[in-house]
Amino acid sequence: MGIVDLFQQLANGLSLGSLYALIAIGYTMVYGIIRLINFAHGDVMMVGCYLAYFGVLMFRLPWQISWILAVLLTSLLGVSIYIGAYKPLRRAPRISALITAIGVSFFLESLGLVIFGGRPKAFPRPPAFDIGLNIGGVYLVSFTLWIPLITAILLVGLVYLIYKTKIGMAMRSVATDIETTSLMGVDVDKVISFTFAIGSALAAAGGIMWAIKFPQINPYMGIMPGLKAFIAAVFGGIGNIFGAMLGGFLLGMIEILVVAFMPSIAGYRDAIAFGILIVVLLFKPTGLLGEPLKEKV
Amino acid sequence: MLKVENLHVYYGGIHALKGISFEVPEGKIVTLIGANGAGKTTTLRAICGLVDAKGSIKLKGEELIGKPTHEIVQKGIAMVPEGRRVFPNLTVMENLLMGAYYRNDNSIEKDLEWIFNLFPRLQERKWQKAGTLSGGEQQMLALGRALMGRPQLLMMDEPSLGLAPLLVREVFKVIKKINEEGKTILLIEQNARAALKIAHYGYVLETGRIVMEGPGEELLNDDRVRRVYLGEA
Numbered sequence: 003m004g005i006v007d008l009f010q011q012l013a014n015g016l017s018l019g020s021l022y023a024l025i026a027i028g029y030t031m032v033y034g035i036i037r038l039i040n041f042a043h044g045d046v047m048m049v050g051c052y053l054a055y056f057g058v059l060m061f062r063l064p065w066q067i068s069w070i071l072a073v074l075l076t077s078l079l080g081v082s083i084y085i086g087a088y089k090p091l092r093r094a095p096r097i098s099a100l101i102t103a104i105g106v107s108f109f110l111e112s113l114g115l116v117i118f119g120g121r122p123k124a125f126p127r128p129p130a131f132d133i134g135l136n137i138g139g140v141y142l143v144s145f146t147l148w149i150p151l152i153t154a155i156l157l158v159g160l161v162y163l164i165y166k167t168k169i170g171m172a173m174r175s176v177a178t179d180i181e182t183t184s185l186m187g188v189d190v191d192k193v194i195s196f197t198f199a200i201g202s203a204l205a206a207a208g209g210i211m212w213a214i215k216f217p218q219i220n221p222y223m224g225i226m227p228g229l230k231a232f233i234a235a236v237f238g239g240i241g242n243i244f245g246a247m248l249g250g251f252l253l254g255m256i257e258i259l260v261v262a263f264m265p266s267i268a269g270y271r272d273a274i275a276f277g278i279l280i281v282v283l284l285f286k287p288t289g290l291l292g293e294p295l296k297e298k299v
Numbered sequence: 300m301l302k303v304e305n306l307h308v309y310y311g312g313i314h315a316l317k318g319i320s321f322e323v324p325e326g327k328i329v330t331l332i333g334a335n336g337a338g339k340t341t342t343l344r345a346i347c348g349l350v351d352a353k354g355s356i357k358l359k360g361e362e363l364i365g366k367p368t369h370e371i372v373q374k375g376i377a378m379v380p381e382g383r384r385v386f387p388n389l390t391v392m393e394n395l396l397m398g399a400y401y402r403n404d405n406s407i408e409k410d411l412e413w414i415f416n417l418f419p420r421l422q423e424r425k426w427q428k429a430g431t432l433s434g435g436e437q438q439m440l441a442l443g444r445a446l447m448g449r450p451q452l453l454m455m456d457e458p459s460l461g462l463a464p465l466l467v468r469e470v471f472k473v474i475k476k477i478n479e480e481g482k483t484i485l486l487i488e489q490n491a492r493a494a495l496k497i498a499h500y501g502y503v504l505e506t507g508r509i510v511m512e513g514p515g516e517e518l519l520n521d522d523r524v525r526r527v528y529l530g531e532a
Binding site: 168171172174175178179181182183184185186187188189190 | 347349367368369372373377378380384386387388389393396397398400401444448
C-alpha cells in the first residue's frame with residue numbers, strides 16, 4: 003500500500019471519526035450531567051435524518067434550510083424525551099432510568115417504522131457534497147472533507163458554549179453537584195433540558211452527515227452508529243467531552259485502518275470496535291481522558 | 300423576617316422534625332445548636348425546599364413550603380451548605396458568578412469587589428480551580444458565593460466544620476462582620492460556644508424538638524446548656 007492509499011484511508015477515517023465524535027458527545031454530555039446512558043440517542047439521530055429527508059423531498063426546502071430545521075426539531079425532540087421520560091425519574095434508582103432509555107429507543111424505532119415505513123430510503127446528497135476530487139492522486143468525494151470541516155466548526159462552538167458562556171458554566175456545575183447548583187437559584191431542569199437539546203442537535207447533525215456518507219436511511223439506522231459512538235464515549239472517558247471527541251476520532255480511524263490494511267478481517271470491524279471497548283474497560287475503566295472517580299467532599 | 304411554624308419532616312419512616320417553631324428577626328444572628336442528628340441540617344434543608352416538609356415557613360410573610368429550591372433561593376435565601384460544596388472544577392471566579400447566576404442587575408461587578416475586599420485570598424486565587432483551595436479558603440468561597448446572590452437571609456450549616464481553631468475564629472469574625480453590615484443570619488453549629496457568643500438569639504434542638512431558647516448570652520450561661528453542649532462540669 004502506497005502513501006496515496008494511506009492518505010485516502012486517513013481521510014476516510016477522519017470523516018467516519020467525525021461522525022462518531024459528534025454522536026458520542028451527546029452520550030457523554032447526558033451522562034456527565036445526570037449519570038444516564040441515553041440509549042435512545044442513536045434513534046434521535048435517525049429521526050434527525052428523516053426530518054432532513056422529508057424537508058428536502060416532501061416540503062421541497064433547500065437542503066441548507068431543511069438541515070437546519072431538522073437539527074432544531076431534533077433538539078426539541080431531545081428536550082421532550084427528557085421532560086417526558088427521564089425527568090420524572092431523576093430521583094429514582096439509576097437502573098429505572100436506564101431501562102426507560104431502552105424503552106424510549108424501542109419506541110422511536112417502532113414509531114419510525116410506522117410513520118416512515120421499513121423500506122430504506124435514498125438520502126439526497128446535495129451536489130456540493132458530491133464532487134469528485136483528485137488531490138495529488140488521492141481520490142475523494144467532497145463530503146469526505148466537508149464532514150470533518152463541519153464537525154470542527156460544531157466542536158469549536160460547543161467548547162465555546164461550555165467554557166465561555168453562562169449556561170455552559172451552569173452545565174458544568176450541574177455536572178458536579180445538582181443540589182448545590184439549585185441552591186444558586188438555578189432551575190436545574192432547564193439546564194438539563196438545554197443539555198439534551200445540544201446533544202440531540204449534534205446527533206442530528208451527525209446523523210445527516212452519516213446519511214450523506216452512507217445514503218440509505220431506515221428506522222433502525224441509528225442502532226449501530228449509536229452503539230459505536232457510545233463505545234467512543236467510553237473509550238475516551240465518559241462524561242468528558244474532549245474524551246468523546248478523541249474517542250470518536252480514534253475509533254473511526256482504527257476501524258478504517260483495520261479494514262484497509264487487513265482486508266481479510268474487514269468483516270469483523272464491528273467486533274473490533276466492541277473488542278476495543280472490552281480491552282479499555284479491563285485496563286482503564288475510566289477511559290482515556292476519564293478522571294479517576296473521586297469521592298465528593 | 301423568617302418565621303417557621305410547626306415544621307414537620309419525615310425521612311422514610313423517621314420523624315426527623317417534630318413540629319418546631321422559631322423566628323429569625325431582621326438584622327439578627329440566630330443560631331440553632333444541638334447534637335448530631337438533632338435535626339439542625341434537616342431544618343435548613345426544609346427551608347430551602349431540599350426536603351419535603353409540613354407546616355409553615357414564611358419569608359416576610361410569603362409561604363415557602365411547596366416551592367422548588369431555585370425559587371426559594373431567588374426570593375432571597377442563600378445557603379452555605381455543610382461541607383462547603385464549592386464547585387471544584389470551576390474557577391474561584393466562576394464559583395462566585397454561580398452565586399449571582401439568577402441576578403441580572405448590573406452591580407455584580409461591584410459585589411465581586413466587595414467579596415474580594417472581604418476575602419483578599421480569593422482575589423489572589425480567582426483563576427484557580429476551587430478544588431485546589433484549602434479547606435479554609437473553600438469555606439470563604441462558599442460564603443462569598445452565597446453572598447453574591449445578595450440574599451436577605453443567609454443560612455450557614457456548620458461553617459466551622461473541619462477547620463483549624465485559628466480559622467474557626469476567623470470564620471466567626473467574618474460572620475459577625477457580615478451581620479454588622481446588615482445581613483440577617485441563621486447559623487447552625489456544633490461548636491455551640493462560638494455560635495452562642497456571636498448570636499443574638501439561640502434555640503436548642505434535641506431529637507427534632509426545640510427544648511430551650513433564649514438570647515445567646517443567656518444560653519451560654521445556662522447550667523443545662525453548659526453541661527450538655529459546652530462540655531462543662
